[in-house]
Amino acid sequence: MSDRVKSQLRTILTATRSLLRHKLRSGLSILGIVCGVMAVLAMISIGEGAREEILRQIEQLGTKNIILKTIQLTDEQHKIAREKMSSGLSRYDIARIREGCKSVKLIAGSKDVSATIRGLRKEISPQIIACQSNYAAVQNLAVINGRFIADQDVVSKNQVCILGNSLSKRMGFAGNLGDFVRIDNFSYKVVGILGRYDRKSTKTSVVSVRDYNEIIFIPLGTEKGFYPEKLSQNNLTVSELDKIVVQVHESDQVISTSSIMERILEVSHNGMRDYQMVIPQELLRKSQATQKIFNIVLGVIAGISLLVGGIGVMNIMLATVSERTREIGIRRAVGATQHHIIVQFLTEAVILTFSGGVAGIAAGFLAVRLITAYAEWNTAITLWSVSVPLIMSILAGVFFGLYPAVKASRMDPIAALRYE
Amino acid sequence: MTDSLVYATGLKKEYIVGASPVLVLKSIDISVKMGEFVAIMGASGSGKSTLMHILGCLDRPTAGKYMFNGIDVLTTSDNALSQVRAKNIGFVFQTFNLLADLNVYENVELPFHYSGLGSQQIKARVMRSVEEVNLQHRVKHKPSELSGGEKQRVAIARALAIEPKLILADEPTGNLDSESSAEILKLFKLIHAQGSTIIIVTHDREVAVQAQTIKQMKDGIFV
Numbered sequence: 001m002s003d004r005v006k007s008q009l010r011t012i013l014t015a016t017r018s019l020l021r022h023k024l025r026s027g028l029s030i031l032g033i034v035c036g037v038m039a040v041l042a043m044i045s046i047g048e049g050a051r052e053e054i055l056r057q058i059e060q061l062g063t064k065n066i067i068l069k070t071i072q073l074t075d076e077q078h079k080i081a082r083e084k085m086s087s088g089l090s091r092y093d094i095a096r097i098r099e100g101c102k103s104v105k106l107i108a109g110s111k112d113v114s115a116t117i118r119g120l121r122k123e124i125s126p127q128i129i130a131c132q133s134n135y136a137a138v139q140n141l142a143v144i145n146g147r148f149i150a151d152q153d154v155v156s157k158n159q160v161c162i163l164g165n166s167l168s169k170r171m172g173f174a175g176n177l178g179d180f181v182r183i184d185n186f187s188y189k190v191v192g193i194l195g196r197y198d199r200k201s202t203k204t205s206v207v208s209v210r211d212y213n214e215i216i217f218i219p220l221g222t223e224k225g226f227y228p229e230k231l232s233q234n235n236l237t238v239s240e241l242d243k244i245v246v247q248v249h250e251s252d253q254v255i256s257t258s259s260i261m262e263r264i265l266e267v268s269h270n271g272m273r274d275y276q277m278v279i280p281q282e283l284l285r286k287s288q289a290t291q292k293i294f295n296i297v298l299g300v301i302a303g304i305s306l307l308v309g310g311i312g313v314m315n316i317m318l319a320t321v322s323e324r325t326r327e328i329g330i331r332r333a334v335g336a337t338q339h340h341i342i343v344q345f346l347t348e349a350v351i352l353t354f355s356g357g358v359a360g361i362a363a364g365f366l367a368v369r370l371i372t373a374y375a376e377w378n379t380a381i382t383l384w385s386v387s388v389p390l391i392m393s394i395l396a397g398v399f400f401g402l403y404p405a406v407k408a409s410r411m412d413p414i415a416a417l418r419y420e
Numbered sequence: 421m422t423d424s425l426v427y428a429t430g431l432k433k434e435y436i437v438g439a440s441p442v443l444v445l446k447s448i449d450i451s452v453k454m455g456e457f458v459a460i461m462g463a464s465g466s467g468k469s470t471l472m473h474i475l476g477c478l479d480r481p482t483a484g485k486y487m488f489n490g491i492d493v494l495t496t497s498d499n500a501l502s503q504v505r506a507k508n509i510g511f512v513f514q515t516f517n518l519l520a521d522l523n524v525y526e527n528v529e530l531p532f533h534y535s536g537l538g539s540q541q542i543k544a545r546v547m548r549s550v551e552e553v554n555l556q557h558r559v560k561h562k563p564s565e566l567s568g569g570e571k572q573r574v575a576i577a578r579a580l581a582i583e584p585k586l587i588l589a590d591e592p593t594g595n596l597d598s599e600s601s602a603e604i605l606k607l608f609k610l611i612h613a614q615g616s617t618i619i620i621v622t623h624d625r626e627v628a629v630q631a632q633t634i635k636q637m638k639d640g641i642f643v
Contacts, residue, residue: 003539007533007536417517
């Protein structure tokens, strides 16, 4: 070990020893730092947790996707829609978008169906979605057994269905490939079973993601049999589609494609806004902006708490310096420079705040665990959430220790030696 | 007078007390050669402590010239003077001025924190100097566990350890009983006999007579 390292170690040892001489005082003085660091760690962890969750949810919606949704209209709006000959989203929109946007890779329309499954012991009412063949691809769904809906099923109105993973298990004997499921008065043959869908969302969902484990897919168009009286050609109150998901080739095409789609739809719906466009990428950007605000708030809170903690440390260091005036005089007499004295007291201050930081991180871990357990919030302790408060605690030591240390170094050695 | 370790002429020191300046040192000329043992004697208030602080490079004169070991103290920076003290000057104070938290060994080692010597060398020097004052059996003791005489011996060991060019002692027996005083004075004579340069500041004639030269001080000048 080099002499330089040894002398640094000696400085640290000396500082630690003089701090340990006043255990209670040192302990109390770092309490502010401990709380500050704990708060910062907890807040960063909560923020990170929330961010991760939003990201996951948005990613599940697909960052290359643009989602069109039919809006529920009021009676007043229905009248206007009828005048404008617009009946919500339809297959015509799909055709026009496909025609007008070269960047579109896949497109899938779907319709939510309300119908009941009959002939089961337990009353199960899963969600039923009538959709086109690309639906699985745009929503990233995998079929582990059998197949998904094919184009031919839609064209021929084949009465086939695909079951969500856990639904198929719960349905028991009726939930296997080749079995028949009775939906209202129609019999659908099970041709596929979806893989387990990892629905990573908790109570605090910002965007709703469907639970594809509890779902039945049927070919788009076959659902019309469930409500024959409602869906005549002239009835404009019910839209043909509830949702159209458009997937582009590259994620940087999303924005340009969405504006082209806006124009196409504007024309085809005669200016009637009976649909809504959701762009996951846009949501992502918004959430990042929110995150930025959150980070600023967090930074301010962290700053305030460390300021308060730092003032406590500064106070104690000032007391220490005046208490040890004579020691400073002795050290100066035997050859310590002003710089040596600064380093000595600065080291003490940093050791104080750093140990406060370490204690605060331990307390923060505990706090984050409690928050996760009792508030059921998603939290994430990252390298970031540990290193930021720790570095801040060290910086607080340097910042708030500097004045007392400089004060110590500026003492007149002779006056310091005479100090009683 | 280039062969003098300490060479000062016309030293003046003025303090501002309240609003009025007080001239503590009026005009001091002093020259101490290597290996000399000088006593500066005077009543309290004569300015002898102030002179000692200046000679020890802890303070600067208001006017005059002071050369220590060929260095002009007036034009030397604070940091450089700290280095001079760390390497060349050993202090012994009336009140011992040991650090209460450090044991005997660590107290003697203290100057080496600031002089940048190799650790093996430091250890050898500390031990040798502790042995010289005959305290090798008490190296682990804290100052509070020592008698007054022993404390002063630790202080002397601390001064000796750096092998200084000059040892400055300010009333080294002022806080000691007569037996310990005699012991300390014997030690100083021994150190001098081994070749050290010593300046002792005292009001006590019995102490002063141990030195080769006695300089009497009164009201800021030598008489």
